[in-house]
Amino acid sequence: MSDLKTFPQGGVHPSDQKLSAHKQIMVLKLPPVVKIPLSQHLGAPAMAVVKKGDKVKVGTLIAQSGGFISANIHASVSGTVSMIGESTDTSGYLKEVVIINVEGDEWEDSIDRSSDLKKEIVKTREEIIETVKNLGLVGLGGATFPTHVKLMVPPGKKAQILIINGVECEPYLTSDHRVMLERADEMLVGIKIIMKALSVEKAVIGIENNKSDAIKHLSDKIKDYPGITVQPLKVMYPQGGEKQLIKAITGREVPNKGGLPIDVGVVVQNVGTAFSVYEAVQKNKPLLERIVTITGKSVKNPGNYLIRIGTSIADLIEAAGGLPEDTGKIISGGPMMGKALTGIDVPVVKGTSGILIMTKKDAKRELQGSCIRCGKCISVCPLGLEPYLLYQLSNRRKFDRLESEDVMNCCECGSCQYTCPSSLPLLDYMRLGKLEVGKLIRARKNN
Amino acid sequence: MDSLMLSSIVSLSAIGFVSASVLFVASKKFKVYEDPKIDLVEKLLPGANCGGCGFAGCRNFAEAVVKAGKLEGLNCPVGGSSTMIEVGKVIGIEVVVCEPLIAVLRCNGTKIHAVAKVKYDGAQNCVVAHSLYSGESGCPSGCIGLGDCVRVCQFDALYVDELTGLPVVDEQKCVACGACVKACPRNIYELRPKGPNGVRVYVACMNTQKGAVAKKNCEVACIGCMKCVKVTDSKSVSVNNQLSYIDTKVDACVHGPALIGCCPTGAILGVKIEGNKSVKSESHS
Numbered sequence: 001m002s003d004l005k006t007f008p009q010g011g012v013h014p015s016d017q018k019l020s021a022h023k024q025i026m027v028l029k030l031p032p033v034v035k036i037p038l039s040q041h042l043g044a045p046a047m048a049v050v051k052k053g054d055k056v057k058v059g060t061l062i063a064q065s066g067g068f069i070s071a072n073i074h075a076s077v078s079g080t081v082s083m084i085g086e087s088t089d090t091s092g093y094l095k096e097v098v099i100i101n102v103e104g105d106e107w108e109d110s111i112d113r114s115s116d117l118k119k120e121i122v123k124t125r126e127e128i129i130e131t132v133k134n135l136g137l138v139g140l141g142g143a144t145f146p147t148h149v150k151l152m153v154p155p156g157k158k159a160q161i162l163i164i165n166g167v168e169c170e171p172y173l174t175s176d177h178r179v180m181l182e183r184a185d186e187m188l189v190g191i192k193i194i195m196k197a198l199s200v201e202k203a204v205i206g207i208e209n210n211k212s213d214a215i216k217h218l219s220d221k222i223k224d225y226p227g228i229t230v231q232p233l234k235v236m237y238p239q240g241g242e243k244q245l246i247k248a249i250t251g252r253e254v255p256n257k258g259g260l261p262i263d264v265g266v267v268v269q270n271v272g273t274a275f276s277v278y279e280a281v282q283k284n285k286p287l288l289e290r291i292v293t294i295t296g297k298s299v300k301n302p303g304n305y306l307i308r309i310g311t312s313i314a315d316l317i318e319a320a321g322g323l324p325e326d327t328g329k330i331i332s333g334g335p336m337m338g339k340a341l342t343g344i345d346v347p348v349v350k351g352t353s354g355i356l357i358m359t360k361k362d363a364k365r366e367l368q369g370s371c372i373r374c375g376k377c378i379s380v381c382p383l384g385l386e387p388y389l390l391y392q393l394s395n396r397r398k399f400d401r402l403e404s405e406d407v408m409n410c411c412e413c414g415s416c417q418y419t420c421p422s423s424l425p426l427l428d429y430m431r432l433g434k435l436e437v438g439k440l441i442r443a444r445k446n447n
Numbered sequence: 448m449d450s451l452m453l454s455s456i457v458s459l460s461a462i463g464f465v466s467a468s469v470l471f472v473a474s475k476k477f478k479v480y481e482d483p484k485i486d487l488v489e490k491l492l493p494g495a496n497c498g499g500c501g502f503a504g505c506r507n508f509a510e511a512v513v514k515a516g517k518l519e520g521l522n523c524p525v526g527g528s529s530t531m532i533e534v535g536k537v538i539g540i541e542v543v544v545c546e547p548l549i550a551v552l553r554c555n556g557t558k559i560h561a562v563a564k565v566k567y568d569g570a571q572n573c574v575v576a577h578s579l580y581s582g583e584s585g586c587p588s589g590c591i592g593l594g595d596c597v598r599v600c601q602f603d604a605l606y607v608d609e610l611t612g613l614p615v616v617d618e619q620k621c622v623a624c625g626a627c628v629k630a631c632p633r634n635i636y637e638l639r640p641k642g643p644n645g646v647r648v649y650v651a652c653m654n655t656q657k658g659a660v661a662k663k664n665c666e667v668a669c670i671g672c673m674k675c676v677k678v679t680d681s682k683s684v685s686v687n688n689q690l691s692y693i694d695t696k697v698d699a700c701v702h703g704p705a706l707i708g709c710c711p712t713g714a715i716l717g718v719k720i721e722g723n724k725s726v727k728s729e730s731h732s
Contacts, residue, residue, distance in 0.1 A: 088581070088585075091579060091580040091581060092565075092580045092581030092582070092585055092587070093580075093581050093587050094587065094656065094660075339579070340580075342564070342565045342580050342581060342585065343564070343565075343585075364568075365568045365569075395572075425569055425570035425575075428569050428570035428572070428575045428579075429570060429572075429575065431575065431578065431579075432570075432572065432574055432575045432578065435574075435578055436574075
């Protein structure tokens with residue numbers, strides 16, 4: 001066990017709690033109405049191209065990408081656009097959405113809905129990137145960075161290795177795990193497509209050792225796909241972070257201060273993204289549904305569901321047996337990096353990897369103490385930062401000093417807050433620091 | 448022994464004399480002329496170094512005043528008009544007295560008016576909470592009540608009322624330095640004229656959502672119904688994005704009662720005017 005690879009610095013090991021790991025992916029029934037937000041990716045929001053009363057089919061383009069770093073959005077259901085208005089998102093703020101009343105399930109003719117595996121890649125490099133761009137693909141790991149931007153290697157740089165992220169280090173979440181088990185062939189073809197787009201010869205799928213069935217399943221499958229290898233990894237949070245995964249698999253270090261994986265010849269994609277690349281390139285299917293884990297200790301039927309984008313989270317909770325009585329907190333994402341919801345009538349978006357329902361007991365924050373200078377946060381920080389210091393600086397609004405202490409390198413993994421014996425809200429202040437320092441940097445650029 | 452003492456005295460005196468001459472020459476050669484008015488102005492200022500004037504401290508403000516030779520755009524909000532008249536005398540100009548200002552909280556979303564739907568137990572800091580979610584009541588413009596403004600106030604003029612969950616401005620202590628205006632992530636504070644004998648009227652709401660949405664989260668939200676415009680005129684009261692704003696020049700003694708009376712939700716508050724529909728006004732006046 002101990003000779004397994006992992007990243008060398010920091011990290012914590014929260015309890016797995018993969019309650020839904022053995023639950024097969026189920027298709028959630030169509031909701032009566034969907035709300036599709038226009039900003040569900042990193043970058044500029046998309047602009048609506050439909051209007052009230054328009055009839056749409058599944059896969060119809062409803063919003064055009066609003067810039068270079070942005071993504072197209074497609075209708076996930078067929079029906080009538082009832083309104084282009086505002087609706088609350090997970091944080092309770094109003095965001096622009098397209099609301100569609102569902103009528104039947106009629107798909108665009110261009111989409112190939114057959115389930116047979118299409119292995120042969122006929123499209124050229126440029127065609128692949130164009131398709132991925134047009135069909136609105138974004139990274140499904142959680143950060144929702146537009147996929148086509150990652151596939152375009154900047155001039156002067158060369159990609160050598162493609163890393164496929166099957167780590168899923170967040171406790172509770174199992175959607176990537178299920179993709180690797182149930183959609184393995186499609187995902188591997190997807191990886192081949194991404195390899196072609198990047199013109200790399202080598203791809204490594206990184207999987208943590210707690211998913212031994214996925215490691216075994218894929219190790220059998222990759223025999224038919226030359227160039228792809230599976231790399232088992234030691235269980236350690238936050239191994240799914242891009243920088244940590246690259247370090248664990250290749251030993252290369254992404255430079256600080258805004259360095260990108262491509263600077264060390266690496267591109268990282270999530271397993272779910274690889275699957276959606278397959279569907280887009282081979283079947284011409286836009287990103288209009290995704291696999292979402294619904295889980296929690298008190299949930300009656302934790303499971304993994306294939307859900308149309310825009311479905312209300314309330315429908316998903318209903319399918320999992322309803323909201324348990326002693327619910328203390330509902331989190332979109334995993335317990336480490338996820339965000340608490342302010343209400344359940346919010347839509348599932350491209351970046352929703354899971355919904356976690358916590359009991360009152362588990363959701364309760366410990367009483368906040370004072371920093372006792374134990375240094376635990378420093379030893380667990382995977383990026384070698386000093387969270388206790390950054391917390392103090394952020395609290396006292398010393399933002400120029402914060403910048404020189406590299407607060408922008410923080411990946412918000414929350415390991416520091418998880419380990420703090422005084423239960424200080426370290427991550428909250430880290431986010432505040434990043435927000436304010438980001439403003440300073442932008443102001444300097446504009447001057 | 449004697450010679451030792453004598454040589455010590457002589458050599459020390461010599462060193463002292465040489466050093467003194469060097470210092471004397473240096474002080475003549477490198478003398479920087481500094482306007483004596485700067486010291487005079489600085490003495491008149493309160494010396495709180497609060498930054499309310501926009502400068503790092505009182506000394507910097509004094510330098511700026513003397514350098515400019517006029518007072519346009521320069522004002523010490525803490526010292527107020529009496530200080531500025533004195534400062535004006537030093538630099539030799541007449542000072543026109545402007546009205547004293549006070550910080551006004553444009554939100555009345557108390558725990559009773561804007562009932563909490565969710566509970567926040569994260570970092571007790573308004574900026575953090577604002578970046579994470581819309582607030583316990585769901586109003587995206589309302590006061591979060593975690594007291595960032597209280598922490599930045601150097602004059603002890605603010606405290607959070609336990610009963611309402613909102614910060615209260617102490618009329619006697621507030622000097623309108625504007626620190627709370629800058630600290631509030633939702634821009635709820637406004638510096639408004641104190642008004643004749645402290646009589647003033649204002650819209651205690653910042654919500655720009657449509658009436659029905661705003662009202663769902665808070666009973667006393669401004670719904671942009673335009674009634675306040677009708678009882679006065681469009682110059683005194685303007686409604687933009689479903690949110691009313693009463694101009695600071697409106698005479699609260701004349702229009703105040705009508706404005707407060709016409710508002711169907713009670714979003715318009717008055718100080719020292721009869722007829723407020725809210726519980727907050729009592730602690731506010």
